[in-house]
Amino acid sequence: MKPKNSKERRNSILKFSLLFLFTTALIVTAFYFDFDRVPFKENAVWRERSALIEKEMEYQKKFSKGMKEVRSLIDSLDVPGQNLQYLNQVISSKIVDLQKTIPKEDSTYRYDMYTNIIDSYVNIHDLKTKLREFDDVDERIEEYKEELEKTRKELNEANRYLDAVRR
Helix, strand or coil: CCCCCHHHHHHHHHHHHHHHHHHHHHHHHHHHHHHHHHHHHHHHHHHHHHHHHHHHHHHHHHHHHHHHHHHHHHHHHHCCCCCHHHHHHHHHHHHHHHHHCCCCCCCCHHHHHHHHHHHHHHHHHHHHHHHHHCCCHHHHHHHHHHHHHHHHHHHHHHHHHHHHHHC
C-alpha cells in the first residue's frame, strides 16, 4: 500500500537534504576561512606591528644615549677652566646630530616629543651660556655697593662742608 502523499514526502526530503547540504557547506566554508585564513593574516599584522615597535624601541635607545651625551656636555659647562667656545660647538653639533636622527615620516605624537626634547636642550644650552656670562655679577654688585657707600659718605661730607660754607 502506497501512501497518497509520497510525491510530497519525496519533495520535502529533497528540499530538506538540499537545505541541509547548503547549510553544512556554508558552515564548513565559514570555519575554513575563519580558522585557516584569518589567523595567518592576523599573525602577519601582529608581526608587522611588533617589528615597528622593536624598531621604535631601538631608536629610543639611541636617542636616549644621545640625550645623555648632550646632558653631560651641558653639565660640563659649569666646570671652571673649560674651553667654552669649543665646548659650545661640540654641544651644538651633538644637538644637530640628534635632531637629524628624528624620523621624518613619523607623524604621531612621538615626532613632536622628540622635537620638544631637542628644543629643551637648545634652551638649556642657551640659558647655561647666559648664566656663565653672569658669573661675576655678584662681585660687581659688591663693588658697586662699596662704591655707592663711598659716594654717599663723600656726598654727606660735601653737604656738611657746603652747610659750613653757607654759615
